Amino acid sequence: METRSSDPPLAGRVCVVTGATSGIGYVTARELARAGASVVAVGRDPQRTTDTVRQIVQESGSPHVRGMLADLFLQHDVRRLASELLRDFPRVHVLVNNAGAIFSRRSLTAEGMERTWALNVVTPFLLSRLLLPRLTASAPARVINVSSAAHQGVHLDFENLQGERRYSGFTVYSRSKLALVLLTYEFARRNPAPEVTVNALHPGFVATRFGHNNPGGLGVLIRVLSFLFGMRPERGARTSVFLAAEPSIHDVTGKYFDHCRIVASSPESYDATAGQRLWDVLAVQTGLPPDPPFSGAP
Numbered sequence: 001m002e003t004r005s006s007d008p009p010l011a012g013r014v015c016v017v018t019g020a021t022s023g024i025g026y027v028t029a030r031e032l033a034r035a036g037a038s039v040v041a042v043g044r045d046p047q048r049t050t051d052t053v054r055q056i057v058q059e060s061g062s063p064h065v066r067g068m069l070a071d072l073f074l075q076h077d078v079r080r081l082a083s084e085l086l087r088d089f090p091r092v093h094v095l096v097n098n099a100g101a102i103f104s105r106r107s108l109t110a111e112g113m114e115r116t117w118a119l120n121v122v123t124p125f126l127l128s129r130l131l132l133p134r135l136t137a138s139a140p141a142r143v144i145n146v147s148s149a150a151h152q153g154v155h156l157d158f159e160n161l162q163g164e165r166r167y168s169g170f171t172v173y174s175r176s177k178l179a180l181v182l183l184t185y186e187f188a189r190r191n192p193a194p195e196v197t198v199n200a201l202h203p204g205f206v207a208t209r210f211g212h213n214n215p216g217g218l219g220v221l222i223r224v225l226s227f228l229f230g231m232r233p234e235r236g237a238r239t240s241v242f243l244a245a246e247p248s249i250h251d252v253t254g255k256y257f258d259h260c261r262i263v264a265s266s267p268e269s270y271d272a273t274a275g276q277r278l279w280d281v282l283a284v285q286t287g288l289p290p291d292p293p294f295s296g297a298p
């Protein structure tokens, strides 16, 4: 699509935001729409997704907002979402892997995977890989992984990736966010061309619905802490929007951002051997070939 100098900064860009029905994802999607992008707001609940689209259209003043449905616990749904995106959007320029959650109790998805691992790690890996040929064909393009400072101070235990042996909600969540940073760096190593950049971020401690799904201790603790100390989602979304829209970072890839700046992630996250191993584990778990076809449009 041709753009004119009077157009808003993201005119002609297609941005996909997962977890757009709440919190950081909602504000990210709205701000990208305000900046002129065509936005795909991914949600899992039909009514909430319809309401989200209506609200973003109203608040942004842009009619170019569309909802798409997927339960991101399930690879089957991620694949259907990807094929609908590929069917309906000849160009995809930005993917914000934002949906994520913490679970105080271990439980499996209908496909037999631990929920935190499925939602926070497998889905961003799978969706990015499935959309990669389209992102490459639409380049310059960006993949943005919403991680967390909670990844600091934990190690990835390859014998316990899905909390099979021991399960603590916060540790499993923290490890999932470490895995997402490792994958971000591995993705960038495997894709040295800067046409599709991939970066991770910490949004800050943000008062959203994050953690509210948990009954008892953890849910109450997160509610109290976020009421007392959490920033508004408008601030929490700033780094995601910056990574999606800021022209000066068009060729920055394989970095971790906080407050719209590149910062160091944990020492463990720079372990390239672990990153490679994790990539291979996820290739097996998703049935994808380990090496993505970085060239060639679908």
Ligand SMILES: NC(=O)c1ccc[n+]([C@@H]2O[C@H](COP(=O)([O-])OP(=O)(O)OC[C@H]3O[C@@H](n4cnc5c(N)ncnc54)[C@H](OP(=O)(O)O)[C@@H]3O)[C@@H](O)[C@H]2O)c1
Pocket (backbone or CB within 6 Å): 018, 019, 020, 021, 022, 023, 024, 025, 043, 044, 045, 048, 070, 071, 072, 073, 098, 099, 100, 101, 119, 146, 147, 148, 149, 202, 203, 204, 205, 206, 207, 208, 209, 210, 211
């Ligand atoms: N809040 C913080 O302080 C904080 C700090 C660091 C990192 N983060 C990260 O920021 C991201 C956004 O979190 P948030 O704080 O905005 O939390 P939130 O308000 O709970 O929003 C999470 C979003 O993910 C969606 N989601 C959850 N499970 C899903 C599933 N199975 N399928 C599809 N969508 C699903 C939710 O959909 P529903 O509306 O249907 O529930 C919601 O739209 C997460 O990755 C989180 O780990 C948050």
